[in-house]
Amino acid sequence: MRLLGLDPGLRHTGWGVIDTTGNRLVHVADGVVNVRAGQPLAERLSDLFRALNEVLTRYAPDAAAVEETFVNKNPASTLKLGVARGVVLLAPAERGIPVHEYSANLIKKSVVGVGHADKMQVQMMVRRLLPGFVLSSADAADALAVAICHAHHAATKAKWIVTPEITLSPPGRGQGEGVHKLARSAEAAPSPQPSPRRGEGVNAARSVEAKRKPTVAETERARRLRRDSTDVELLLWRRLRDRQIDELKFRRQEPVLGFTVDFVCHEHNLVIELDGGQHAAAATRDERRTRMLEQAGFRVLRFWNGDVIENLDGVVEAIRAGAVR
Numbered sequence: 496m497r498l499l500g501l502d503p504g505l506r507h508t509g510w511g512v513i514d515t516t517g518n519r520l521v522h523v524a525d526g527v528v529n530v531r532a533g534q535p536l537a538e539r540l541s542d543l544f545r546a547l548n549e550v551l552t553r554y555a556p557d558a559a560a561v562e563e564t565f566v567n568k569n570p571a572s573t574l575k576l577g578v579a580r581g582v583v584l585l586a587p588a589e590r591g592i593p594v595h596e597y598s599a600n601l602i603k604k605s606v607v608g609v610g611h612a613d614k615m616q617v618q619m620m621v622r623r624l625l626p627g628f629v630l631s632s633a634d635a636a637d638a639l640a641v642a643i644c645h646a647h648h649a650a651t652k653a654k655w656i657v658t659p660e661i662t663l664s665p666p667g668r669g670q671g672e673g674v675h676k677l678a679r680s681a682e683a684a685p686s687p688q689p690s691p692r693r694g695e696g697v698n699a700a701r702s703v704e705a706k707r708k709p710t711v712a713e714t715e716r717a718r719r720l721r722r723d724s725t726d727v728e729l730l731l732w733r734r735l736r737d738r739q740i741d742e743l744k745f746r747r748q749e750p751v752l753g754f755t756v757d758f759v760c761h762e763h764n765l766v767i768e769l770d771g772g773q774h775a776a777a778a779t780r781d782e783r784r785t786r787m788l789e790q791a792g793f794r795v796l797r798f799w800n801g802d803v804i805e806n807l808d809g810v811v812e813a814i815r816a817g818a819v820r
Contacts, residue, residue, distance in 0.1 A: 500642025
């Protein structure tokens with residue numbers, strides 16, 4: 496699939512094209528549409544529309560993704576940006592190309608793994624995910640990040656099979672069978688036993704570490720992440736808070752073992768994590784994090800952001816099933 500990412504702006508609109516094959520991402524092209532200042536607004540919008548159509552004609556994307564607009568303090572600037580964004584949405588839609596929109600926080604979390612990452616982090620990860628990409632413009636890098644974000648969500652949706660048993664990408668980075676089959680296989684399989692010499696000591700040490708009082712730095716980091724929660728985290732939190740799932744009491748962005756986990760229910764030693772990135776660095780970090788949490792006695796359930804967006808009820812049922820095991 497060929498994807499076009501767009502970062503709207505009245506003066507500078509970034510664009511980036513990538514090809515996707517499974518989890519493989521290939522950089523095709525990128526650039527910036529620069530519209531001359533000082534022209535009447537209608538002429539600037541016309542120039543933007545023509546330039547975007549040239550990009551669409553040349554690269555023929557299968558889908559387009561656009562970053563959602565945030566509200567500026569200046570109402571006039573917000574209105575002008577909104578008008579430019581309308582042109583950016585119109586150009587591919589007028590050709591029958593599907594257009595998808597993503598919030599800035601979701602884009603950053605999909606690419607970097609952190610919803611409040613800065614531009615330098617985004618640019619670094621875009622270079623890592625797209626070998627051969629040479630940074631020429633921050634606007635172009637932002638547009639490629641939008642395309643990468645959509646590539647992840649498109650891949651997540653493509654994995655779903657609508658049957659009674661397979662309704663959700665199972666926890667653990669979206670591989671394997673459905674929730675009910677996963678539960679049955681877990682019941683049949685023997686539980687791993689720690690080493691009689693070293694395993695028990697490690698688990699005990701991890702358990703003590705998990706119960707220690709978090710440091711000031713860890714508490715401040717958790718507070719900052721709660722304040723900067725992504726839209727997907729807030730969507731799931733609305734179902735977890737106030738004990739809406741079988742009276743389970745969850746906390747969000749909680750320091751555990753030096754990490755800040757997305758959601759935790761201490762009564763059931765249950766940790767819920769949301770995965771937004773698909774790069775190797777994030778996968779390795781998440782595996783290490785999960786291993787340490789499990790050694791401390793926690794059960795860890797992982798879900799893709801797309802699972803929460805498209806199948807929230809399925810995610811809730813998987814959490815409920817995980818809590819009673």
